[in-house]
Amino acid sequence: MSSIKHFLIVDDSRLTRMIIAKIVSEHYQQWQISHAHDAQSAVEMVKSQSFDFISLDHNMPDVTGLTILPDIQHHQPNAHIGVFTANIQRVMRQRVASHGVSFYPKPINEAMVLRFIGEAN
Amino acid sequence: MNQALLSDEHNDTLCELFNIGMGRAANSLSEMVHEEVILSVPQLNTVKASPTSLALSLGQSRYLHAIEQCFSGDLSGQAYLVFDDFSGVDLVRQLLGESAMCQDLGELEQETLTEVANIILNACFCCIAEVLECDIESDVPLLLKGTPNELFHLQFSNAGLAPYLLTVSMTFQLPSKSIKGQVSILMATESLQKLIKELERFSLIYT
Numbered sequence: 001m002s003s004i005k006h007f008l009i010v011d012d013s014r015l016t017r018m019i020i021a022k023i024v025s026e027h028y029q030q031w032q033i034s035h036a037h038d039a040q041s042a043v044e045m046v047k048s049q050s051f052d053f054i055s056l057d058h059n060m061p062d063v064t065g066l067t068i069l070p071d072i073q074h075h076q077p078n079a080h081i082g083v084f085t086a087n088i089q090r091v092m093r094q095r096v097a098s099h100g101v102s103f104y105p106k107p108i109n110e111a112m113v114l115r116f117i118g119e120a121n
Numbered sequence: 122m123n124q125a126l127l128s129d130e131h132n133d134t135l136c137e138l139f140n141i142g143m144g145r146a147a148n149s150l151s152e153m154v155h156e157e158v159i160l161s162v163p164q165l166n167t168v169k170a171s172p173t174s175l176a177l178s179l180g181q182s183r184y185l186h187a188i189e190q191c192f193s194g195d196l197s198g199q200a201y202l203v204f205d206d207f208s209g210v211d212l213v214r215q216l217l218g219e220s221a222m223c224q225d226l227g228e229l230e231q232e233t234l235t236e237v238a239n240i241i242l243n244a245c246f247c248c249i250a251e252v253l254e255c256d257i258e259s260d261v262p263l264l265l266k267g268t269p270n271e272l273f274h275l276q277f278s279n280a281g282l283a284p285y286l287l288t289v290s291m292t293f294q295l296p297s298k299s300i301k302g303q304v305s306i307l308m309a310t311e312s313l314q315k316l317i318k319e320l321e322r323f324s325l326i327y328t
Contacts, residue, residue: 012162013133013136013137013140014129014130014133015130015133015134015137015324015327016137018327018328019327022327059140059144059160059161059162060162061162085144086137086140086141086143086144086145086160087144087147087148087160088144088145088148089147089148089151089157089158090148090151090152091151091157092157105144106137106140106141106144107141107248107251107252
C-alpha cells in the first residue's frame with residue numbers, strides 16, 4: 001500500500017487519537033492524518049474532504065459514532081471505516097456489523113490498527 | 122494542588138482508561154442481565170478530599186449503597202462504586218429476577234451487589250494496570266449502606282495523608298430501569314503523585 005492515503009481519526013479522547021496517529025505514521029510516513037475530536041467536526045470534515053480510512057469512536061459527548069456513521073458512509077462511500085470503541089457488548093458488535101463496518105475493541109494496539117488498514121486491500 | 126493537580130492530558134488519559142474499564146464491566150453486566158447497558162461519557166473531577174467533598178460528590182442522594190474496595194501495589198487507595206438511592210436494589214432484583222417488593226437487601230442480594238461491584242471495579246483496576254503496565258492488587262469488596270455523611274465520615278479516617286478524591290462520573294443504565302452508578306476513588310497525595318508519574322511515562326510513548 002504505497003500510495004498516499006488520507007486517514008481520519010474520530011475520537012473525543014486525545015490519547016486514542018495520539019495512539020492511532022503514531023501507529024499509522026510509523027508504518028506509513030507519507031500518509032496524511034486528520035483528527036476530529038467530536039462527532040460534529042467529523043461530519044463537517046467528511047463533507048469537505050476525501051478520506052481513505054476512518055476510525056470512529058462510538059461513545060462521544062455530543063453525538064455517538066453510530067449516529068453519524070450513515071452520514072459518513074454517504075459522504076465517503078469509498079472510505080474503509082472501522083468503529084473503535086470501549087463498548088464491547090454483543091449488541092454493539094451487531095449494530096456495527098449491520099452497518100457493514102469493522103468492529104475493534106479498545107484498548108487500541110498496533111496489530112489492531114494494521115489489521116484495519118490491511119482489510120482495505 | 123487542586124484542579125491543576127491533573128493536567129488536561131492526565132485527565133484525558135484517565136477518562137479513557139475508565140471508559141475502557143467500564144466498557145468491559147458493562148459487557149459482563151450485560152451478559153448477566155441479558156440487556157444492553159447504556160454507558161455515559163466519563164467525566165473526571167479531582168478535589169481535596171474531606172468528608173464533605175466525599176458526600177457532595179455523590180449528589181443529592183438521600184440513601185446510598187456503596188461498595189468499597191481497597192487497592193494496593195504500585196498504586197493504592199480506596200475505590201467506591203456508589204449506587205444512588207435504590208439503584209443498587211433495582212440492579213440486584215434485575216440480576217436475581219425478582220420483583221422489587223422491599224427496599225432493603227437480604228444476604229444473597231448483598232452478596233450479589235458486592236460481586237457486581239467486584240466485576241466493575243476490577244475491570245477498571247485491570248485496565249489501568251494493563252495499559253500503564255503497573256501492578257494493582259484489590260482487596261475483598263465491602264458493602265456500605267447509609268446516607269452520604271454516615272458512609273464517608275466513617276471511611277475518611279483510613280484515607281491516608283492529605284487525600285484527594287478522583288470522582289469518575291460515568292453512569293451505566295439499563296433501558297428498562299433507571300439504574301445509575303458512579304465510581305469514586307480516594308487516594309493519598311503520595312499515591313496520586315505516583316499515578317501522575319505513571320500517566321506521564323505512558324504519555325511519553327505517544328508524543
